[in-house]
Amino acid sequence: MNEPLVQIKNLKKYFTVRTDFFGRPTSVLKAVDDVSFEIRRGEAFGLVGESGCGKTTIGKMLVNLYRPTSGTILFDGRDLTAMDEEERRKCCRDIQLIFQDPYASLNPRMTIGDIIAEPIRINHLLPSSEVEGRVNYLLGCVGLANHLRNRYPHEFSGGQRQRVGIARALAVQPKLIVCDEPVSALDVSIQAQVLNLLHDLKDEFGLTYLFIAHGLNVVKHISDRVGVMYLGKLMEIASKRELYEKPLNPYTQALLSAIPVTDVTRKKERIILKGDVPSPIDPGEGCRFASRCFKVFEGCDRICPPLRDVGNGHLVACRLYDTLVGSADSDSVSQ
Amino acid sequence: MLLEVKHLTTEFHLKKGVVNAVDDVSFSVDKGEILAIVGESGSGKSVTSLSIMGLISPPGRIAKGEILFKGNDLTRLPLHELQKIRGDQISMIFQEPMTSLNPVQRIRDQIMESIMTHMKLTKEEALRRTVEMLDLVGIPSPEARANDYPHQMSGGMRQRVMIAMALSCRPELLIADEPTTALDVTIQAQILELLYSLREKLNMAVLLITHDLGVVAEAADRVVVMYCGKILEEADVKTLFTSPMHPYTVGLLESIPRLDDERERLSMIRGMVPNPLHMPPGCAFSDRCDRCMEKCRKHMPALVPVNGSKVRCFLYSEEVEEDRHE
Numbered sequence: 001m002n003e004p005l006v007q008i009k010n011l012k013k014y015f016t017v018r019t020d021f022f023g024r025p026t027s028v029l030k031a032v033d034d035v036s037f038e039i040r041r042g043e044a045f046g047l048v049g050e051s052g053c054g055k056t057t058i059g060k061m062l063v064n065l066y067r068p069t070s071g072t073i074l075f076d077g078r079d080l081t082a083m084d085e086e087e088r089r090k091c092c093r094d095i096q097l098i099f100q101d102p103y104a105s106l107n108p109r110m111t112i113g114d115i116i117a118e119p120i121r122i123n124h125l126l127p128s129s130e131v132e133g134r135v136n137y138l139l140g141c142v143g144l145a146n147h148l149r150n151r152y153p154h155e156f157s158g159g160q161r162q163r164v165g166i167a168r169a170l171a172v173q174p175k176l177i178v179c180d181e182p183v184s185a186l187d188v189s190i191q192a193q194v195l196n197l198l199h200d201l202k203d204e205f206g207l208t209y210l211f212i213a214h215g216l217n218v219v220k221h222i223s224d225r226v227g228v229m230y231l232g233k234l235m236e237i238a239s240k241r242e243l244y245e246k247p248l249n250p251y252t253q254a255l256l257s258a259i260p261v262t263d264v265t266r267k268k269e270r271i272i273l274k275g276d277v278p279s280p281i282d283p284g285e286g287c288r289f290a291s292r293c294f295k296v297f298e299g300c301d302r303i304c305p306p307l308r309d310v311g312n313g314h315l316v317a318c319r320l321y322d323t324l325v326g327s328a329d330s331d332s333v334s335q
Numbered sequence: 336m337l338l339e340v341k342h343l344t345t346e347f348h349l350k351k352g353v354v355n356a357v358d359d360v361s362f363s364v365d366k367g368e369i370l371a372i373v374g375e376s377g378s379g380k381s382v383t384s385l386s387i388m389g390l391i392s393p394p395g396r397i398a399k400g401e402i403l404f405k406g407n408d409l410t411r412l413p414l415h416e417l418q419k420i421r422g423d424q425i426s427m428i429f430q431e432p433m434t435s436l437n438p439v440q441r442i443r444d445q446i447m448e449s450i451m452t453h454m455k456l457t458k459e460e461a462l463r464r465t466v467e468m469l470d471l472v473g474i475p476s477p478e479a480r481a482n483d484y485p486h487q488m489s490g491g492m493r494q495r496v497m498i499a500m501a502l503s504c505r506p507e508l509l510i511a512d513e514p515t516t517a518l519d520v521t522i523q524a525q526i527l528e529l530l531y532s533l534r535e536k537l538n539m540a541v542l543l544i545t546h547d548l549g550v551v552a553e554a555a556d557r558v559v560v561m562y563c564g565k566i567l568e569e570a571d572v573k574t575l576f577t578s579p580m581h582p583y584t585v586g587l588l589e590s591i592p593r594l595d596d597e598r599e600r601l602s603m604i605r606g607m608v609p610n611p612l613h614m615p616p617g618c619a620f621s622d623r624c625d626r627c628m629e630k631c632r633k634h635m636p637a638l639v640p641v642n643g644s645k646v647r648c649f650l651y652s653e654e655v656e657e658d659r660h661e
Binding site: 159195261 | 375376475489490491492519520521522523524525527528546547548549550552553576586587588590591592593594595598599600601602603604605607608
């Protein structure tokens with residue numbers, strides 16, 4: 001197994017919603033609450049969860065759009081959270097982001113060629129005479145014809161714009177690309193094209209992906225390992241095979257069963273969760289999922305289970321599996 | 336037949352030319368049936384539903400065809416007649432529960448408005464019915480929530496309110512335009528379950544407009560596949576998913592990421608939807624089709640019945656569509 005490229009330890013991001021007279025927080029939104037995981041070199045790590053679970057916030061902290069409240073992010077052995085601004089900015093070159101909305105993430109006043117060339121110029125990666133060749137090369141990589149470089153974003157369809165976004169991310173030769181729902185704004189037939197493109201580019205450029213999505217079916221093809229989040233907490237991490245064949249956390253099970261299947265011959269038993277995702281503002285003590293869980297039992301609303309290894313690199317945060325952990329003594333449970 | 340759409344053509348007159356967003360579309364919905372219209376963006380599925388509701392405004396207009404609801408042609412009805420049917424016998428839920436509710440009005444008043452317009456009820460009776468409807472769509476403590484404003488509710492709740500509003504006058508036909516697209520997967524499952532159970536309970540027909548074939552497989556009885564304003568295939572749901580005929584349907588089904596396959600790469604449909612102002616002269620899908628033949632580029636195939644389904648492709652029939660208006 002490859003060594004980790006990114007190690008996230010006890011990462012937290014809190015947003016203060018309300019303060020008292022002295023400016024002390026009285027109400028806190030825990031967007032990301034004590035999350036730890038690692039992304040190995042050359043793998044695609046899928047991060048899945050519903051809206052408001054904190055998956056995008058993690059992505060934004062990786063690319064320095066948010067400062068973490070506490071915790072560390074080790075990238076290539078260096079702590080991103082301890083760097084000064086200057087150093088951190090240099091590190092940004094290695095971590096690039098592909099955005100969800102291809103309509104909002106490209107400057108409408110710049111040509112496609114300029115959009116892709118901009119990161120190269122800013123970082124002084126190439127003498128200006130070579131920039132053009134590089135842009136043409138990148139356009140080719142993402143399957144766009146060279147002559148399109150002088151066009152503006154509004155002349156392109158959603159799928160093509162997303163290709164431009166990918167080319168821009170590739171321009172600075174990053175090590176890690178954070179893909180934040182790159183296909184959820186696209187039509188089904190175009191989704192498959194972009195997913196395949198991302199898959200090919202990963203092998204070609206030796207990239208590592210953090211692939212953020214809200215549906216488990218989309219990440220399945222591209223990911224090697226998948227983490228499932230709910231309300232700021234990681235509920236389960238496992239290899240792709242383990243997670244889809246043997247989901248342990250009740251939330252993962254519900255999420256898997258909620259995906260509509262196109263197989264009409266086989267009617268599956270569906271787990272319908274009750275209620276809505278609760279608010280992440282001032283969450284309670286216990287397991288975040290307890291209010292909607294269909295396997296909830298005595299104590300779930302008080303004790304927050306930590307993410308623990310149940311064998312085979314399969315990590316799960318649920319008290320149902322206390323016995324599987326073996327030496328799961330009660331004091332390691334209280335966190 | 337509850338609803339029969341015959342040769343509907345809806346066009347938009349733009350500066351650059353005329354776009355036929357819906358091009359000679361015919362289908363019918365029976366009592367108590369769920370018919371799904373599937374298609375990608377620009378396929379004309381939403382314009383079809385707006386045409387039925389009489390919500391097409393300039394530069395768009397219904398150029399041809401009839402929309403028969405219980406024998407009455409909706410396209411010819413005067414506005415006040417149409418308004419009696421709209422919201423009462425036909426109602427609609429929209430894609431965006433966030434933007435289709437009035438933000439400065441209580442949920443209660445918004446639902447009561449349509450009840451009081453169409454049913455001769457007093458205020459108290461209308462309020463009682465409102466609470467009843469909110470209860471029916473599964474909103475907990477409906478009396479209290481009726482006083483909420485839309486911003487106090489989550490997306491799933493708002494969609495339930497929209498459904499409650501649409502169902503408040505017991506419509507015979509519900510048009511649901513992408514009812515679950517803006518929602519999370521676990522909430523989507525709840526809403527689909529709800530629509531399905533309400534259909535049984537109220538025996539209403541549903542015209543489900545969606546781009547998600549998964550949703551179609553779960554909910555619909557019959558499916559119409561649209562592409563660039565044309566119906567390419569029509570079949571009952573089992574037939575469509577077990578033996579799709581049109582290459583577009585086949586490609587669409589194969590390009591969906593599924594949980595139960597081990598492929599490294601997804602199969603895909605190459606290229607993209609043609610510009611509606613510059614349609615290819617023949618079959619609209621010919622540029623992207625792997626089984627495209629010489630004549631596909633020149634002639635538009637006709638929609639012909641094959642084994643109980645209908646398909647528009649030269650692979651199954653030699654028939655050419657006549658009466659092309661270009």
